[in-house]
Amino acid sequence: xxxxxxxxxxxxxxxxxxxxxxxxxxxxRDQKGQKWEPCDSISLIQEATSASLLQxxxxxxxxxxxxxxxxxxxxxxxxxxVPYLPSTAKLQDLVVMKLGDICMETHHRxxxxxxxxxxxxxxxxxxxxAVVQGNLQNEVERLEVFLHRSQNERNILDLGFEFxxxxxxxxxxxxxxxTIRIDHPSDIFISAHNDDPESWRRRDRSExxxxxxxxxxxxxxxxxALYDKDYALAQAHYTxxxxxxxxxxxxxxxxxxxxxxxxxxxxxxxxxxxxxxADALTSLTRGExxxxxxxxxxxxxxxxxxxxxxxxxxxxxxxxxxxxxxVPGSRLTSTYLEKIEMREREMSDGLYDFEKALRSxxxxxxxxxxxxxxxxxxxxxxxxxxxxxxxxxxxxxxxVIMCEKAFxxxxxxxxxxxxxxxxxxxxxxxxxVFPAGLHQAVVQKLMKNPSQIEKVLDLxxxxxGLGKKLHERDGIPVVDTFQIHDIVQRNAFGAGQRPxxxxxxxxxxxxxxxxxxxxxxxxxxxxxxxxxxxxxLRATRKILAGEEIMHSxxxxxxxxxxxxxxxxxxxFHCSCRLCIAEAQDSPAVRKKRLMLENDAKIFIENTKATGxxxxxxxxxxxxxxxxxxxxxxxxxxxxxxxxxxxIEQWIQAAGRG
Ligand SMILES: C[S@@+](CC[C@H](N)C(=O)[O-])C[C@H]1O[C@@H](n2cnc3c(N)ncnc32)[C@H](O)[C@@H]1O
Numbered sequence: 001x002x003x004x005x006x007x008x009x010x011x012x013x014x015x016x017x018x019x020x021x022x023x024x025x026x027x028x029r030d031q032k033g034q035k036w037e038p039c040d041s042i043s044l045i046q047e048a049t050s051a052s053l054l055q056x057x058x059x060x061x062x063x064x065x066x067x068x069x070x071x072x073x074x075x076x077x078x079x080x081x082v083p084y085l086p087s088t089a090k091l092q093d094l095v096v097m098k099l100g101d102i103c104m105e106t107h108h109r110x111x112x113x114x115x116x117x118x119x120x121x122x123x124x125x126x127x128x129x130a131v132v133q134g135n136l137q138n139e140v141e142r143l144e145v146f147l148h149r150s151q152n153e154r155n156i157l158d159l160g161f162e163f164x165x166x167x168x169x170x171x172x173x174x175x176x177x178x179t180i181r182i183d184h185p186s187d188i189f190i191s192a193h194n195d196d197p198e199s200w201r202r203r204d205r206s207e208x209x210x211x212x213x214x215x216x217x218x219x220x221x222x223x224x225a226l227y228d229k230d231y232a233l234a235q236a237h238y239t240x241x242x243x244x245x246x247x248x249x250x251x252x253x254x255x256x257x258x259x260x261x262x263x264x265x266x267x268x269x270x271x272x273x274x275x276x277x278a279d280a281l282t283s284l285t286r287g288e289x290x291x292x293x294x295x296x297x298x299x300x301x302x303x304x305x306x307x308x309x310x311x312x313x314x315x316x317x318x319x320x321x322x323x324x325x326x327v328p329g330s331r332l333t334s335t336y337l338e339k340i341e342m343r344e345r346e347m348s349d350g351l352y353d354f355e356k357a358l359r360s361x362x363x364x365x366x367x368x369x370x371x372x373x374x375x376x377x378x379x380x381x382x383x384x385x386x387x388x389x390x391x392x393x394x395x396x397x398x399x400v401i402m403c404e405k406a407f408x409x410x411x412x413x414x415x416x417x418x419x420x421x422x423x424x425x426x427x428x429x430x431x432x433v434f435p436a437g438l439h440q441a442v443v444q445k446l447m448k449n450p451s452q453i454e455k456v457l458d459l460x461x462x463x464x465g466l467g468k469k470l471h472e473r474d475g476i477p478v479v480d481t482f483q484i485h486d487i488v489q490r491n492a493f494g495a496g497q498r499p500x501x502x503x504x505x506x507x508x509x510x511x512x513x514x515x516x517x518x519x520x521x522x523x524x525x526x527x528x529x530x531x532x533x534x535x536x537l538r539a540t541r542k543i544l545a546g547e548e549i550m551h552s553x554x555x556x557x558x559x560x561x562x563x564x565x566x567x568x569x570x571x572f573h574c575s576c577r578l579c580i581a582e583a584q585d586s587p588a589v590r591k592k593r594l595m596l597e598n599d600a601k602i603f604i605e606n607t608k609a610t611g612x613x614x615x616x617x618x619x620x621x622x623x624x625x626x627x628x629x630x631x632x633x634x635x636x637x638x639x640x641x642x643x644x645x646x647i648e649q650w651i652q653a654a655g656r657g
Contacts (some may be wrong), residue, residue: 009431017421018429021079025425028172032105036170039178041118041140045131048119055123075419075505076125076436078174081426083463083482086184087166091474094166099134099141102170104178113165113180114191115143117200121157123149126420126436129179130157130200142179145188147436148443148481152232152270159232160190161199185447186478193236195221215245219259226262231269238263257283261295264302272448276306277315297327308336310449311405313343313371343371350376350400357531366411366532372514373403377549379517385572386460388548389517395543401526402514406533407456408445409495409510410438417506426462430568432489435509439488442511443481450477459516461486462571490570491516495530520570521550522562522578523640557642558594559583581635593630593643599623600647609653620651 009017084107094112102108118140119131129144143163149155165180166187173179182188213221218241225234241259264279280303285292304319317340320333345351350373357368376395382388395401410417420436423429446453450470457468465483472478488511495510512535515528526549529536543549553570556562559582566574573579582590600623607616624647631641 014431017077017423017431020077021423021425022429024079024172024174024176025082027176028105031172034104036100036102036104036141038100038138039140041131041133041138044140044142045119048122048129048131051122052120075421075433077421077423078126079425080422080434080482080485081424083465083480084169084183085466086478086480087187088466088471088473088478089166091164091166091189097168099139100136102141102168102180105171107167107169109167111167113168114162115141115165115180116162117143117157117160117194119200121155123155125418127173128155128157129173132163132180142173142177143182144173144179145182146173147440148183148185150440150444151185151190152235152272152448154230154232156185156188156190158197159194159236160192161194162190162192164189164191184479184481185443186473186476189474190236193233193240195233213240213244215241215248215255215259217241218244219255219262222259222262222266226266231266234266235263235270235272238266254285257285257295261299261302264299264306268302268306270448271309271445273306273310274449274451277303277310280306280319293326297323297330300326301330301333304333304336308340310451311371313340313347316340339369343369346371346373346403348375349373350403352403352534352536354531354536357534361532364532365414367405367409368532368534370403370405370534372405373400374514377402377514379514382519382548384519384521384548384550386519387517388519388550389514391543391545391547391549393545395539397539397541399539401537401539401543401549403537404512404514404535406495406510406535407452407513408438408442409533410435410441410508412496412503412506412508416441417508419505419507427571432568433504433507434485434489435492435507437506438492438509438511439481439485442488443479443484446479446484447477453477453479455513456487456511457483459487459491459513461490487511495533519548519550520553520566520572520574521576522552522554522574523576524550524552526551555642557597557645559585559590578639581632581639584635585630585632589630593627596623596627596630597643597646600627600643600650604646604650607650609650612654617651617654620647620654623647624651 089110091112095110097108097111097113099113099115102113113134115132115134117130118133121128121130127144127146128149129142131140132143133140143157143165145156149157151159165182166189168180169183171179171181173181218237222234222237222241225231225237238259242256242263245256245259260279260283264276264283267273267276267279280299283299284296286296287293300319300323304316304323307313307316307319317337320336320340323333324330352370352373357370360368376392378390378392379387380390391401416437418437419433422432422434424432442456446456450472453470454468457470461483463483463486465480466478470477492509492511493515494507496508510533515535515537518526525539525541525543525547526537527540528551529538537549537551554562554565556565559579563573563579566572585593603620603623607620612620624644627643627647628641630643
């Protein structure tokens with residue numbers, strides 16, 4: 001991930017992280033196959049209760065809402081690089097197992113575990129946990145959801161009361177405690193939802209079972225949750241209502257249409273755009289009386305809005321026009337249709353109002369309303385590496401090559417933003433600063449919108465997981481979070497306007513799908529600029545049709561630092577002409593150049609260029625000459641001399657070039 005991910009760790013600190021991660025892996029190996037042992041249920045429940053109480057008290061004292069507070073001076077560290085596949089089995093094909101039968105460090109393939117939560121939920125920075133009970137009262141265990149704990153914006157453990165765990169994995173958590181661990185969101189199913197925050201206190205399993213509701217009752221429960229703005233619960237109740245209708249042989253059509261239409265509304269709020277469209281279309285009554293027409297118009301409006309938010313402007317236009325045929329005259333819909341015309345112009349001609357996009361940033365939370373302009377580019381196999389982005393026609397210097405909205409962006413000032421130190425055991429325990437908040441947000445978006453999954457899976461990543469095709473089981477997409485981790489690691493970019501000013505613990509980061517195909521060159525032909533999350537890529541020189549478009553992932557002028565960063569973050573050694581030339585400089589020359597460049601930096605910081613006197617200008621020129629002397633004329637012919645950039649700009653600004 002190219003962001004200002006510099007972190008200063010002493011060798012002792014990084015050794016400590018690496019040793020901890022490797023020790024934990026060893027401990028897991030040593031305990032492999034060990035049988036589950038009963039633990040003291042009362043003290044485990046007490047541990048969870050007091051941890052959650054402490055957490056509530058500290059939020060209350062600080063006047064904070066439910067989310068875990070960002071620590072001012074710590075960063076979460078965890079190991080990566082031991083991936084396992086999510087379950088792709090159907091629930092009905094799995095054999096029910098008992099909690100007492102689970103074994104350490106084992107993925108219980110072919111099995112499903114039914115658990116009831118018997119403690120409050122403890123939210124930690126990168127995971128949530130609660131105590132769960134099997135079929136017997138004294139059989140309790142820790143259940144931990146790592147990183148991807150949010151379901152429709154609610155903590156899944158909190159939203160649920162009873163759970164089904166597909167092919168459960170019993171292991172040690174990052175603190176070395178035994179736990180049933182969930183990494184993939186599709187491995188955990190809520191089998192009873194939690195209407196009552198205190199439901200976990202009920203000791204008797206039969207008490208926990210949810211009352212069997214009719215579809216009409218589910219609809220009412222959904223409406224109540226919607227009124228209370230508990231959208232995740234409303235979505236769950238409507239879904240249950242539809243399940244009951246289906247199981248009981250379809251029921252009255254009007255009830256079915258109502259539930260679908262209501263769920264479409266909730267889905268729109270939850271940004272579950274795929275289902276919002278499908279629900280809206282299924283809810284259509286196609287009736288002829290005025291009230292039916294009005295309900296259908298509402299449904300078309302919801303479908304149009306969801307399609308617009310997915311960037312499917314053609315579909316959105318069709319749905320809005322259908323709406324206007326049924327009930328003409330909606331101002332909001334006409335505004336949407338005007339916006340669609342603008343989006344179509346952006347897509348076909350690259351005609352953007354960048355000033356307007358900039359002005360809209362506070363209102364749009366850094367996500368201006370805009371379409372992608374990508375038709376001057378093609379994705380195909382690259383001689384540099386894997387796939388690359390190529391010019392589809394001749395592009396003049398400074399022309400826009402493409403504009404693209406982020407698939408997902410997390411701004412540093414948003415609650416979602418957080419970085420973690422990851423220690424990758426596949427890669428010599430390499431420590432990286434990883435945008436864990438972006439990883440969570442991408443997984444969330446994919447879980448909510450399966451239509452978007454394959455374009456993300458097509459991006460480059462080291463671990464292949466389940467491959468590049470979408471898998472769906474039991475009505476939900478199966479997203480391999482380890483695969484998405486690797487895709488984010490190799491394709492995300494820092495998104496701050498001035499990344500150097502950002503705190504690395506919650507840096508702004510984003511994933512742009514089309515731009516992810518651009519390979520790196522230190523002497524590329526393109527440069528990116530951001531208007532919020534709208535990326536504008538311009539040609540830095542004339543690019544001919546068929547030429548590969550490349551930009552620099554890392555602008556560091558020092559060759560050694562740049563090569564190291566490119567290798568650590570992106571996993572390759574650059575062999576562009578500049579790197580070849582710099583690699584031929586002796587280490588002594590490279591060191592001297594770096595020292596002189598630093599001298600120049602200090603000089604620039606301390607000396608104003610405007611109105612500079614002759615002594616300062618002469619000092620600047622001497623520095624320039626000394627840096628110039630470190631470049632071999634022949635070898636550096638037509639190559640940029642980055643170390644000279646700062647001092648040359650200063651001399652120009654002083655007007656003494
Ligand atoms: C953002 S992706 C670029 C597109 C990628 N080539 C693909 O197949 O999708 C970044 C990855 O591409 C590869 N890559 C990019 N530039 C490269 C270069 N100059 N030399 C070798 N590999 C490069 C590295 O594996 C890197 O992690």
